Amino acid sequence: MSKRALSEVDDTVASPAKRLRHDTQQLAYPSPTSAPRGPTPPFQQPTQLISFSYTPERVLEFDDSALRYFVQPPNGAQLGHAYERWNRRPESRPRIDGLLRAFSTVRAKSHPALASGPVGVVSWRGVMTRILTAPYAEERDGWELNVMSVGGVLYFEEFLSEARLEDKNNLEPRQRRQTYFGYAFESYCTADKPGVPNVPQHPGDPPGWGGDVDTNVQWCSVVRTKLGDTRMVIGGEVDCVRDKYTGTTDTFVELKTSLVIRGPQDSVKFEKYSECIARLLLLMIGYRKLLKFYMQSFLLGVPEILVGFRTPSGQVTTTQTFKTVEIPRLVRGKGPHAWDPSVCFAWGDAFLEFLKTQIRDKEERTVWRVAFRPKVGVELRVLDDKEVEGVVAGEERVGFLPQWYWDEVVTEK
Ligand code: 0WD
Ligand code: CA
Numbered sequence: 001m002s003k004r005a006l007s008e009v010d011d012t013v014a015s016p017a018k019r020l021r022h023d024t025q026q027l028a029y030p031s032p033t034s035a036p037r038g039p040t041p042p043f044q045q046p047t048q049l050i051s052f053s054y055t056p057e058r059v060l061e062f063d064d065s066a067l068r069y070f071v072q073p074p075n076g077a078q079l080g081h082a083y084e085r086w087n088r089r090p091e092s093r094p095r096i097d098g099l100l101r102a103f104s105t106v107r108a109k110s111h112p113a114l115a116s117g118p119v120g121v122v123s124w125r126g127v128m129t130r131i132l133t134a135p136y137a138e139e140r141d142g143w144e145l146n147v148m149s150v151g152g153v154l155y156f157e158e159f160l161s162e163a164r165l166e167d168k169n170n171l172e173p174r175q176r177r178q179t180y181f182g183y184a185f186e187s188y189c190t191a192d193k194p195g196v197p198n199v200p201q202h203p204g205d206p207p208g209w210g211g212d213v214d215t216n217v218q219w220c221s222v223v224r225t226k227l228g229d230t231r232m233v234i235g236g237e238v239d240c241v242r243d244k245y246t247g248t249t250d251t252f253v254e255l256k257t258s259l260v261i262r263g264p265q266d267s268v269k270f271e272k273y274s275e276c277i278a279r280l281l282l283l284m285i286g287y288r289k290l291l292k293f294y295m296q297s298f299l300l301g302v303p304e305i306l307v308g309f310r311t312p313s314g315q316v317t318t319t320q321t322f323k324t325v326e327i328p329r330l331v332r333g334k335g336p337h338a339w340d341p342s343v344c345f346a347w348g349d350a351f352l353e354f355l356k357t358q359i360r361d362k363e364e365r366t367v368w369r370v371a372f373r374p375k376v377g378v379e380l381r382v383l384d385d386k387e388v389e390g391v392v393a394g395e396e397r398v399g400f401l402p403q404w405y406w407d408e409v410v411t412e413k
Contacts, residue, residue, distance in 0.1 A: 027354045028377035029135040029347060032339065036346035041228030043345055046301030047113045048249055049106045049222045049233065052098070058089065058216040060098050062105060066219040068190035068240040070253050070306075071197060074208035077188045079181035079257070079314035081206060086180055087214040091168040093393065096157045099124055099235040100405045102222045113224045117231055121352065123156040125236030129296045130372070131156075131351060132344040136291055137374040146383075146391060147368040148399045149359045151409055154352070157400045159369060159391070177314070183213040185257045185308045185316065190240045223249065223300055228349035236300045249301035254324075256293055258285050260309040260317060281320065282330065284309065287337040294327040295344065351378065367391055367399040 030036055053066035103122055106114060130143060144159040160168070171179065187210040191198050198210045222235040241251040282290065285307065297305050305322045328341050358380055359368060367383045383391065388399060396403040 023381065025354075025358050025380045026377055027351065027380075029375070030343055030350075032135045032343055033336070035340060036342055038346075040342040041345050041349040042226075043298075044226035046223035046225040046234070046249055046299070048247065048301075049111050049113055049224050050102050051219065051221045052102055053220070054098075054216060054218045056087070056214055056216050060101060062102075064219065064245065066217050067245060068186075068192070068210075068219065069194040070189060070240045070242045071191045071195070071208070071210070073185065073188035073308065073316060073319065074206070075316075077185070077208065077308075077316040078206060079184040079188075079310055079316065080177070081184060081209060082202070082212050083177065083180055083184075085202075085212045086183070087212065087216065089215040091165055093160060093165065094124070094158045096122070096124065096155060096400060097402050097405075098220070099222065099233075100402065102220075102235060103233055104405065104408060106222070119153055119224075119233050120230040120356075121154045121156065121232040123232065123234055124158075125234050125296065125300050127156050127158055128232070128234055128299050128348075129292065130158075132299070132348045133291055133295050134351075134372050134374075134378070135343055135347050136288060136339050137372065138288065139374050141372075141374050143372050145370040145372065146400050147355060147359070147370060147380075148364070148366070148401060149355075149362065149368075150364045150401065150406070151412075153409075154355055154359070155401060180213065181310060181314045182255075182257050183215060184314075185310075186239055186255050187211060187213055188316075189255050189306065189308075194243055221249065221252070221300060225299070225301070227345060227352065230349070230352045234299055236296075238300070238302065242304065250303065252300070252302040252304070254293070254297045254302045254305045256305060256307045257310050257316075258289070258307050259312060260284055282334060287331060287334075287339060290327060290331065291339045291344075293322075294324060294341070297324045298341075354378075355380070365398055 050062065051064055051067070052060055052062050053064060054060055055065065099122065103119075127145065130137075131145070144161075146157045146159045148155045188198075188208050190210050198208055200207070200209055201211055218237045220235055221238045222233060225232050225234060238252050239255040240253050242253050244251060285293070293305055293307075297303075303324055305324055305327075306319055307322065308316045308319050310316050328339075331338050332340070355368075355370075359366075362382075367388050369381055369383050369387070371379045373379065391397075391400050398406040
C-alpha cells in the first residue's frame with residue numbers, strides 16, 4: 001500500500017505515463033478446477049459483420065476470393081508434400097490493422113448488427129482465445145498484451161518482443177515441418193469450389209492435393225458478439241466452409257491436425273461407445289489442446305472442427321469431426337485435467353471489467369501492457385514513452401493504432 005501511495009504523490013509533476021510507471025495492478029485467475037461462483041456471464045451467438053481476403057501479395061480485399069470449400073481429404077494423405085514449395089509469410093509484429101479496416105468499413109455502412117449498443121472490445125480472435133483460456137495456461141504459456149482505450153472502446157494487440165519474434169522466425173527444422181503439416185492438411189481438405197475435387201497442378205502432386213501452401217492467403221470473418229455486458233468485435237481466419245457460403249458462420253469449418261501416438265485403427269472398435277470415443281479422443285488430442293480448439297472456434301461461431309490425426313512423419317491416418325458446442329461435454333468431470341468453459345467466460349468477464357475500472361478516464365494515447373503469468377494471474381501497467389516508441393516501431397501510429405484509424409475515431413467525437 002505504501003508503495004502505491006508513494007507513486008501517486010508525484011501526480012502533479014509527471015505525465016500520466018510516468019505517474020503510473022511503477023504502479024502495477026494485479027488480478028488473480030480463478031481456480032481452474034472449481035465452478036465459478038454466481039451465474040456464468042452469457043456469451044452471445046456471433047453474427048458475421050463482414051468478411052475479407054488476403055491475396056498472395058498480402059493485400060487485404062473486401063471480397064471472398066480466398067474463401068475455400070471443404071472436401072474430404074484422401075486416405076493416407078502425406079502432409080510433407082511440397083514442403084519445399086511453401087511460400088512462407090515471414091513472422092512480423094501481429095498488427096490489428098486489418099481488423100480495424102474491417103471495423104471501420106462496417107461502421108461507415110452503419111451495419112444493423114452494430115445498432116444494438118456501443119462496442120466495448122475490438123480484438124483478433126486468437127488474442128481473445130488466449131485471454132479466455134488463461135486460467136488453464138501451462139507454465140510455458142506466458143505472454144503479453146498491449147491495450148488501448150479510445151472513445152470507450154478497448155483495443156487489444158498481442159505484444160511480441162524482438163526476441164520472441166526472432167524465435168518465431170527461427171523455428172527448429174522439426175517444428176517448422178510440423179507447422180507445415182497443418183497447412184498441408186488444409187490444402188488437402190479444401191477446394192476452390194464446393195464438391196469439385198482438386199486437380200493436381202504440378203507433376204508429382206498426389207490425388208486431392210489442393211495446391212501449394214501460401215500462408216499469405218487467408219480468408220477472415222469479422223463477427224459481433226457479447227460476453228456479459230461487453231459487446232465485442234472479433235476477427236479471425238476461417239479455414240473453409242462446408243457445401244455453401246451463406247454469409248453467416250453456420251457452415252464454417254476449422255481444420256486441425258493432431259499427432260497420434262497409439263494405433264489410430266483402435267478408434268474404429270470403439271465407434272459405438274461414445275464414452276470410449278470421448279476418452280480416446282481426449283487421450284489423443286490432450287485436454288489443453290482440446291480447450292484451445294474449442295475456444296478458438298466457439299469465439300467466432302465456427303460450428304465444426306475437423307481433426308486429422310497424423311503419424312510423426314506426417315501421414316494422415318484418420319479424421320474425426322467435432323461439433324464445437326459438444327466438446328465441453330466430452331471433457332466435463334473427466335479427472336484432474338478437465339476444464340470448464342464457464343470458468344473461462346467468468347474469468348473473461350472479470351478481466352474486461354478489471355480493465356474498464358483501471359483504465360477509466362486515462363489519456364487515450366496511453367498504451368497499457370498486460371502480462372499473463374501462468375497459474376498466477378495478470379499484471380497491468382502503463383508503458384513509458386520509450387516502451388511506447390517500441391510499440392509504434394517507427395510506423396505511422398498512435399500507440400499501436402494506425403494513424404488513419406486514430407484520425408477517424410478522434411474526429412468523429
Ligand atoms: O503475425 C503473427 N504473429 C500472427 C498473425 C499470429 C496469429 C495470427 N495472425 C494473423 C492471422 O494471420 C490473421 O490474419 O491475425 C489474423 C487473425 O488471426 P486469428 O484467427 O485471430 O489467429 P489464430 O486464431 O491465432 O490462428 C488462426 C490461424 C491458424 O490456424 P490454426 O489451426 O493453426 O490455429 O491463423 C494462422 C494459422 O493457420 N496463423 C498464422 N498464419 C501466419 N502466421 C500465424 C502466423 N504467425 N499464426 C496463426
Ligand atoms: Ca486451422
